[in-house]
Amino acid sequence: MFELDLRSRAPIYEQLVDKIKELIINNVLKPDEQLPTVRVLASELTINPNTIQKAYRELEYRGYVYSVPGKGNFVRATVPDNNAARLQTLEREVLKNVSEMLYLGMSPHDITTLIQRSLSEDKGGKVHD
Amino acid sequence: MFELDLRSRAPIYEQLVDKIKELIINNVLKPDEQLPTVRVLASELTINPNTIQKAYRELEYRGYVYSVPGKGNFVRATVPDNNAARLQTLEREVLKNVSEMLYLGMSPHDITTLIQRSLSEDKGGKVHD
Amino acid sequence: MFELDLRSRAPIYEQLVDKIKELIINNVLKPDEQLPTVRVLASELTINPNTIQKAYRELEYRGYVYSVPGKGNFVRATVPDNNAARLQTLEREVLKNVSEMLYLGMSPHDITTLIQRSLSEDKGGKVHD
Amino acid sequence: MFELDLRSRAPIYEQLVDKIKELIINNVLKPDEQLPTVRVLASELTINPNTIQKAYRELEYRGYVYSVPGKGNFVRATVPDNNAARLQTLEREVLKNVSEMLYLGMSPHDITTLIQRSLSEDKGGKVHD
DNA sequence: GTGGTCTAGACCACG
């Protein structure tokens, strides 16, 4: 289900957070759907359960998941609320990346195409308040 | 010259790499221009010289800087050569960020505007092979 | 009758204890009034009877309820007896919370208003020994 | 420095979070002051370093502390920003506690006195935006 | 020396 790079500099739990966040954003994991249990995912990925736990806890802090002790971890139905700060970070990130793509020789036209494609491909699925 | 956030989670040397790369990309630091010597920059930023050294080595490895032993470090005139791989990474990154911006409620129109603005602001400056 | 949050971190039996205690304190449940039987409440809330049982036992232990074997559970007419200790705990709790409200920027005036409002809203109903 | 109740139902790390938060709120720990290092506190309290780490991380999430890897953990100079939700929780808590204090026989006058005393005793020390 | 990550393995509360 997930591909982890154990040799990467990025901590395992963060790679997990990233992957799962992506699945939620792209509506592959639906609202209130249960995530794999800590133990199951741990054995599937041959990773220590504590590491999975940490990833789930992190996702909870960031507002993508909620945990019901004794039941499991589930996808939160609502979008995180500290939008503003996060959006600003994302904007800065994108601008930096676009600069670098230009620098590396990618044409403005190709960049625009890239963005438009990603905008039309959006899988949506969440309702905003 | 540089503003470092000593309290940030990001390692200092990486902040340095990022800032300098940005200056090169935006053509503030011109091709073959000499970067501040390790000593000077270290004393200006009141930072351990080893940290500066590490940042310069990293920039050299990534193809943004070349080092002339006994002389100093200079901006490379040509664009890094592992373009394809890096560009692919950047594209994936941008797509992911755009998805998240949509998920967080930013409108496609605002995203397009953001990108177009950044495309027209490009400072250019490098000649591609 | 009760609104439980099955997704909450707080154990269900504790939520139950809290709700019922509140109803007793606010004199909604009158002295010697019978509480819903375990079975009834369990089916109403679609919750495991053991969980209800545990909540009732807890309420009995804390002095808010008495159990008549074969009859059911009833609201105790008299106030719990370990007043002093409990009151001290409550006082410490309130002081801590007031400190935090001040720290978070709530004005002393608003805090006073909050308290006075709650004092005048008291539903009373119990006679003290 | 801290008194922990190892037999309490409350997890050790949460007790720690509570104590430290209190010290920060009461301005005993000043802004930008360094907290005891993970290892030192762990050996002082004869508790596993991971547990301290978890407490510090939790404090960071809640906005009371920042961590500089390789340097240590420090008191944040600014007040947490998700005030509204937290304040609402605190208000509800206080109302509930006041109700219970009345129920247990504490007089409205004594309650008012308690609050006023705590309001005038505020050690302040933080500047709000 | 500092925080951060990870593992292995144990125990507990809840339902």
Added chain:
DNA sequence: GTGGTCTAGACCACA
């Protein structure tokens, strides 16, 4: 069986 907590002990990156 589930998540949550805790310990012991190891290793790494950073400055």
